[in-house]
Amino acid sequence: MQLEQQNILFFTRTMEVGGTEQIVLQLCRIFQDKVNKIVVCSCGGSYTARLEEMHIRHYTLPDITKRTPRMIYKTYIALKKIIEEEEITVVHTHHRMAAFYARMLQRRYHYIHIVTVHNIFKNRRLLTVMAYKGANIIACGNAVKDNLKQFFGVPENSIHVIYNSVEEYKMIDGMESSGTDEGDIYEKVRKWKEKGYFLVGNIARLEKQKGIEYFIRSFPIARKRCNKLKYIIIGDGSGREALESLAMQMGGAASENDIIFLGRRDDVGNLMICMDLIVLSSLWEGRPLVPIEAFAAGKTIVASNIEGVNEIVADQRNGILVPPADEAALAEGITRLLTDQDKRKRLEENAYHTYCEEYSYAAFVRQTLDYYCGL
Numbered sequence: 001m002q003l004e005q006q007n008i009l010f011f012t013r014t015m016e017v018g019g020t021e022q023i024v025l026q027l028c029r030i031f032q033d034k035v036n037k038i039v040v041c042s043c044g045g046s047y048t049a050r051l052e053e054m055h056i057r058h059y060t061l062p063d064i065t066k067r068t069p070r071m072i073y074k075t076y077i078a079l080k081k082i083i084e085e086e087e088i089t090v091v092h093t094h095h096r097m098a099a100f101y102a103r104m105l106q107r108r109y110h111y112i113h114i115v116t117v118h119n120i121f122k123n124r125r126l127l128t129v130m131a132y133k134g135a136n137i138i139a140c141g142n143a144v145k146d147n148l149k150q151f152f153g154v155p156e157n158s159i160h161v162i163y164n165s166v167e168e169y170k171m172i173d174g175m176e177s178s179g180t181d182e183g184d185i186y187e188k189v190r191k192w193k194e195k196g197y198f199l200v201g202n203i204a205r206l207e208k209q210k211g212i213e214y215f216i217r218s219f220p221i222a223r224k225r226c227n228k229l230k231y232i233i234i235g236d237g238s239g240r241e242a243l244e245s246l247a248m249q250m251g252g253a254a255s256e257n258d259i260i261f262l263g264r265r266d267d268v269g270n271l272m273i274c275m276d277l278i279v280l281s282s283l284w285e286g287r288p289l290v291p292i293e294a295f296a297a298g299k300t301i302v303a304s305n306i307e308g309v310n311e312i313v314a315d316q317r318n319g320i321l322v323p324p325a326d327e328a329a330l331a332e333g334i335t336r337l338l339t340d341q342d343k344r345k346r347l348e349e350n351a352y353h354t355y356c357e358e359y360s361y362a363a364f365v366r367q368t369l370d371y372y373c374g375l
Helices: 019-031 048-053 069-085 096-109 125-132 142-152 181-194 212-217 219-225 240-249 268-274 290-296 327-338 341-358 361-373
Strands: 007-011 037-042 057-060 090-093 112-117 136-139 159-161 198-203 229-234 259-263 277-280 301-304 319-322
Touching (some): 007 019, 007 069, 007 096, 019 048, 019 361, 037 069, 048 057, 096 112, 125 142, 136 142, 142 159, 181 268, 198 327, 212 219, 212 240, 212 327, 219 229, 219 327, 229 268, 240 259, 268 290, 290 301, 290 341, 301 327, 319 327, 319 341, 327 341
Parallel strands (some): 007 037, 037 057, 112 136, 136 159, 198 277, 229 259, 277 301
8 A cells, every 4th residue: 555645544443542542543643744635523422632633634423333324325426426536545443333334335436444443342243243354453462352253253464463552651740730721731640749648540531331329338447558549530421420420439529639530631541640550440342552551651450350441451560450340359469559659659660661661652553553554
């Protein structure tokens, strides 16, 4: 493939804050000065502002998870128009339904279809097999590749593994209070640190998959061993109201609000650097960015021992793995690291080394460009 001749469409469900959406933004940055044109389509979200800053056109489509005949027809027609008007030569999809639509239209327009698979699935076998048929497939980890082969029967020679990555977090900007919400949180962090609080961060969409309920339930257990403790939850979602209510029950309303919900943030890297520890409490994943983001910030992690996560987090080497949906085990892992500074520091050093050796952003860029050029 000669990159400078390509018009690429990145097609995903949403451009709301999330790991998949971060990868789409990264791909836009990688290819922006190397191809003729980039456009993105999704049902929208706060990351569309980032696309606007990059002067990349975004088309708003219906939510592709709504699979009524009317919605399917409406989406098909809208996508067909985008492909025609933008003269698309490459469609790179990031969701099974996006791949389904790309597969339907490929027979007519003969573009190159690339699929990045971000999750492990064990449902909708027929839809998935049809959507991925004939596509060039990127799996974001070996666990995802194995899932594609074993559950969906995807031929191994059509799957290429490229590990997700993030740019290394180094600089901390805006740490002084500025009278804004963003400045105020850093001022609060500084005061909490001065008072000797341990700060434990969980960065996730507030949905069932992310297991935030168990993270919150671990708080009163962990506080018995580590009294000066604050949980900081970064992210938003449909479960926020119920989770805030649960936090009140777990003691989060006491002692200056010890379970803090920050909502969506654009400064996740800076906030991670401020944390003593990161937690990933997910019930299932594919190849999550959070452990890699933590490692890039020089932080260790307590994470669910599930497929995809345990491919990144090596227990007792760069983090601690605990059973999913187990608040007691989560609390034990958190307090073990908070009360053993030497162990925490050793795991932090190993975590950063893991990022540099296995998940560097430079490697992600190089492998992605090589893959495209090889098609």
